[in-house]
Amino acid sequence: MEHQHIYDRNGKQICCTEEEKINHHANVSIKKHENESSKGDSHDHDHEHSHDDGHDHSGGNDSTASMFVFPAISFITLIVALILDSYVNQSWFTGWLRVIWYLAAYLPVGLPVLKEAIESIRNGEVFSEFLLMSIATLGAFAIGQYPEGVAVMLFYSVGEVFQTLAVKRAKLNIKTLLDQRPDEVTILENNQAVVRRAEDVKIGDKIQLKAGEKLGLDGELLSETASFNTAALTGESKPDAKTKGETVLAGMINLNMVSLVKVTADYKDSKLSKILELVQNASTQKAPTELFIRKFAKIYTPIVVALALAICLLPYFFIDQYVFSQWLYRALIFLVISCPCALVISIPLGYFGGIGAASKNGILFKGSNFLDTIADIKHVVMDKTGTMTEGVFKVQDVNLKPNFNKDDVLKWVNKLESQSTHPVATAIHNFVGDIDSSIDLQNVEEISGHGLKASINGKELLVGNFKLLDKFNIAYDVDPNSIVYTTIAIAFDRKFAGYLTIADSIKEDAQATIDALKGMGVKVTMLSGDKSSVVKFVADKLGIENSFGDLLPEDKVKKVEEAKSQSQTVAFVGDGVNDAPVVALSDVGIAMGGLGSDATIETADVVIQDDRPSKIAMSINIGKQTKKIVWQNIILAFAVKAIVLILGAGGLATMWEAVFADVGVALLAIINAVRIQRMRF
Numbered sequence: 001m002e003h004q005h006i007y008d009r010n011g012k013q014i015c016c017t018e019e020e021k022i023n024h025h026a027n028v029s030i031k032k033h034e035n036e037s038s039k040g041d042s043h044d045h046d047h048e049h050s051h052d053d054g055h056d057h058s059g060g061n062d063s064t065a066s067m068f069v070f071p072a073i074s075f076i077t078l079i080v081a082l083i084l085d086s087y088v089n090q091s092w093f094t095g096w097l098r099v100i101w102y103l104a105a106y107l108p109v110g111l112p113v114l115k116e117a118i119e120s121i122r123n124g125e126v127f128s129e130f131l132l133m134s135i136a137t138l139g140a141f142a143i144g145q146y147p148e149g150v151a152v153m154l155f156y157s158v159g160e161v162f163q164t165l166a167v168k169r170a171k172l173n174i175k176t177l178l179d180q181r182p183d184e185v186t187i188l189e190n191n192q193a194v195v196r197r198a199e200d201v202k203i204g205d206k207i208q209l210k211a212g213e214k215l216g217l218d219g220e221l222l223s224e225t226a227s228f229n230t231a232a233l234t235g236e237s238k239p240d241a242k243t244k245g246e247t248v249l250a251g252m253i254n255l256n257m258v259s260l261v262k263v264t265a266d267y268k269d270s271k272l273s274k275i276l277e278l279v280q281n282a283s284t285q286k287a288p289t290e291l292f293i294r295k296f297a298k299i300y301t302p303i304v305v306a307l308a309l310a311i312c313l314l315p316y317f318f319i320d321q322y323v324f325s326q327w328l329y330r331a332l333i334f335l336v337i338s339c340p341c342a343l344v345i346s347i348p349l350g351y352f353g354g355i356g357a358a359s360k361n362g363i364l365f366k367g368s369n370f371l372d373t374i375a376d377i378k379h380v381v382m383d384k385t386g387t388m389t390e391g392v393f394k395v396q397d398v399n400l401k402p403n404f405n406k407d408d409v410l411k412w413v414n415k416l417e418s419q420s421t422h423p424v425a426t427a428i429h430n431f432v433g434d435i436d437s438s439i440d441l442q443n444v445e446e447i448s449g450h451g452l453k454a455s456i457n458g459k460e461l462l463v464g465n466f467k468l469l470d471k472f473n474i475a476y477d478v479d480p481n482s483i484v485y486t487t488i489a490i491a492f493d494r495k496f497a498g499y500l501t502i503a504d505s506i507k508e509d510a511q512a513t514i515d516a517l518k519g520m521g522v523k524v525t526m527l528s529g530d531k532s533s534v535v536k537f538v539a540d541k542l543g544i545e546n547s548f549g550d551l552l553p554e555d556k557v558k559k560v561e562e563a564k565s566q567s568q569t570v571a572f573v574g575d576g577v578n579d580a581p582v583v584a585l586s587d588v589g590i591a592m593g594g595l596g597s598d599a600t601i602e603t604a605d606v607v608i609q610d611d612r613p614s615k616i617a618m619s620i621n622i623g624k625q626t627k628k629i630v631w632q633n634i635i636l637a638f639a640v641k642a643i644v645l646i647l648g649a650g651g652l653a654t655m656w657e658a659v660f661a662d663v664g665v666a667l668l669a670i671i672n673a674v675r676i677q678r679m680r681f
Helices: 018-037 069-086 095-122 129-142 146-178 271-282 288-317 324-338 341-360 368-375 406-417 423-432 466-471 510-519 532-542 553-565 577-585 598-603 614-649 655-678
Strands: 184-189 192-197 206-209 219-221 225-229 240-243 259-263 363-365 379-383 394-400 441-447 451-456 459-464 486-492 495-503 523-527 546-548 570-574 588-592 606-608
Touching: 069 095, 069 146, 095 129, 095 146, 129 146, 129 288, 129 324, 146 655, 288 324, 324 614, 324 655, 341 363, 341 368, 341 614, 341 655, 363 368, 363 614, 368 588, 368 614, 379 553, 394 406, 394 423, 406 423, 406 441, 406 451, 406 459, 406 486, 406 495, 423 486, 423 495, 451 486, 459 466, 466 486, 510 523, 510 532, 510 614, 523 532, 523 553, 532 546, 553 570, 553 577, 570 577, 570 614, 577 588, 577 598, 606 614, 614 655
Parallel strands: 379 523, 379 570, 523 546, 570 588, 588 606
Antiparallel strands: 184 192, 184 206, 206 259, 219 259, 225 240, 363 606, 394 495, 441 451, 451 459, 459 486, 486 495
């Protein structure tokens, strides 16, 4: 099958390059690792998410040990040659025998790179890293600098192996953390336990989950209580207690007793499957720095080759005693130093490490470009309900007019609210009890930002905020602003029937979140569709200076547009379906993804898996640390290369300094890049 090039969204070819080669080797090695650790497992973990192009640079033999075989052969042969050259008195190690010996040391590490250079040229990528190394080392052989030629290629190959291992480790960390889906589950059929493949389980089936087992699909808990380890989804190992009727997600581990779960989503639609897809696709969304380095390398490499030719040939016209081999040696040193490996590998690895570190803490970045953007956030705009508050409402008071039957009105409201997924509906259901199926609702309509409308026996029922009553010109004798709690107004047959008050509690880490954001110099604003008095009460308690309530979805959009018009980089944090438009509008949209709306999660750029607001500040910190490491690598690479380039052009640096400027700097940059995976945030 003929190889097809792969291009990024800017049209830059990303296959047949050093970065693609390193990633390919890492992917193949990961697959071999998985195959060895899951013999007998017929489930293909990578089938859905494989992005390999089949362009095999390695011959398929990429286990960790085999990667070092050829460099080891080359190293031993080179050491023997150096001993014979410098420390043993002999006369036979000369002439063609010496050349052949050094060639034997060169070929195990040089042939793969020469092959890559030829393939790259055939595929239209002439000025690649492989060509630079090939010219430099073959040139060293041409002028008799055999040890240097072998050493350059040897250290280049060793550096490539360590790069591959670093990428492999970063990818395995994420795969090990997230690929928690069991291949088989136990379901109950006619009260008999039957083992089924997870993909074959249908919505409505009942899973029997033993203590210590992982849940394979999303579902609803049927047992009265259960405790789960949610670390795979949230990064938190603290047990999460669930009660009957609550949502449980694939990847959660049952901790205590046998539990029953009713499946509510197909295997491929589970939250965990979506997380895996997000992480797998994250590396395709490149940060501006990555895109710049790629474009830079495309221009930089041919310029380097031209400068090397100039260093070799131009002195002939200006120097009286011009020695070709001397200036060719300097040009070759220049080529080795100039190789951009440290940048083209360590920078993507730095961003990938940032994505991995975030995933480990239950934060999903959909691309490395969002790591860059979130590092520069100056203004965080957040929703209230479900973001800074628990979103778990409880009915506090029922205030109904005496001319209305309390039981009837509550049953109507309960029936109508059952059409909504809003937390308020759950609070009312928990307060009133089972839904009366004998109530016949007609013409049910949800009015965005206001509430619900329906007909009962030809009479209009309105349930929502007081703006809903204003919209339908229903008179009421209550001042909504005097009520601190969230209020649900009710009207029936064009008459005000009364209202319910519902209270929500502030999340335990909400205060720490606001303090952390302020400590970073980030401005905080709270927006909500809830009544202004409630929003102000929560904002004052948390120390948020800017808050706005009684907002429709379009009002939230306007507020964020106003913030962006002030040249501020704005992040919006929300969880409801009504938050999706403003999440899409912001520079970085952050979704509370534990039980948040699928529409908001799909639209968001960053997903916080456990709904903890403290992860907002953590995600900004991870972005800042990632960006810092990337720029440290850029400055390190350019500074060292610039110094050694000047020394090399002046004849003050040898191939050994060139090797350090290339391979040494690349390894230092890689070590720095993987450092973020060990950081505690």
